[in-house]
Amino acid sequence: MPSSYVAHVMEGRARLRHPALAEAKVRDAAQALLQAETEVSEVRFGSESLLLLMAPGTDFAAICKRLEKKVPALLKPKSEVAAARRAEKHSQLAVAACKGAARGTGFGDMLGDMQVPAFLQALVSGTGNSKIMGITHRKFAVRTMLGAGGLCLLTGFAGGKSLHVVAGLTWAALATRHVWVRRKAL
Numbered sequence: 746m747p748s749s750y751v752a753h754v755m756e757g758r759a760r761l762r763h764p765a766l767a768e769a770k771v772r773d774a775a776q777a778l779l780q781a782e783t784e785v786s787e788v789r790f791g792s793e794s795l796l797l798l799m800a801p802g803t804d805f806a807a808i809c810k811r812l813e814k815k816v817p818a819l820l821k822p823k824s825e826v827a828a829a830r831r832a833e834k835h836s837q838l839a840v841a842a843c844k845g846a847a848r849g850t851g852f853g854d855m856l857g858d859m860q861v862p863a864f865l866q867a868l869v870s871g872t873g874n875s876k877i878m879g880i881t882h883r884k885f886a887v888r889t890m891l892g893a894g895g896l897c898l899l900t901g902f903a904g905g906k907s908l909h910v911v912a913g914l915t916w917a918a919l920a921t922r923h924v925w926v927r928r929k930a931l
Contacts, residue, residue, distance in 0.1 A: 748809055750819045752794065757801050762794040764827040765818035778815045782808055890919035 750763040765771045772790055779788045779795065784803040789796040799805070813820055877885045897912035 754805055757799050759797045760794055763819050764793050764823055764830055767793045771816055771818050775816045890923055893919055
């Protein structure tokens, strides 16, 4: 049975697809090993993938075993590697946004040289062990969303139009974020 990173194999051709191959270091190591193989005539890389052009009758399973020894990142579950890459990307964006704010874009002139708290980075990226008021980030986000929805309903019945609109918009924004973050689970 082929490994999870093997997208397809046919006579003289194979495609390897894994999120770890998007990293230049991993892709270069895999490409160097594959190009050193005598049966592999050409290696082309794409987005998170490598295309191998091989001689007919090549022992592809043996090539995969040598590749797994050289590049152990290919043995990690795809979802785990993709989630780690997304989390890293989100935290980099959050830090860049906060640093941009500190440089003078937006409210940066009022904030001066701002340090981004660890819990805020973890909240934006969805990782980390820090908690907000003693509860996990996911529970905090859900409770905030439900609180905004409850406030929207309460002010709608009480007649406070402007607070009702603000609470409704807040709930809509939080619900949209909730659906976006958990879209694959839906």
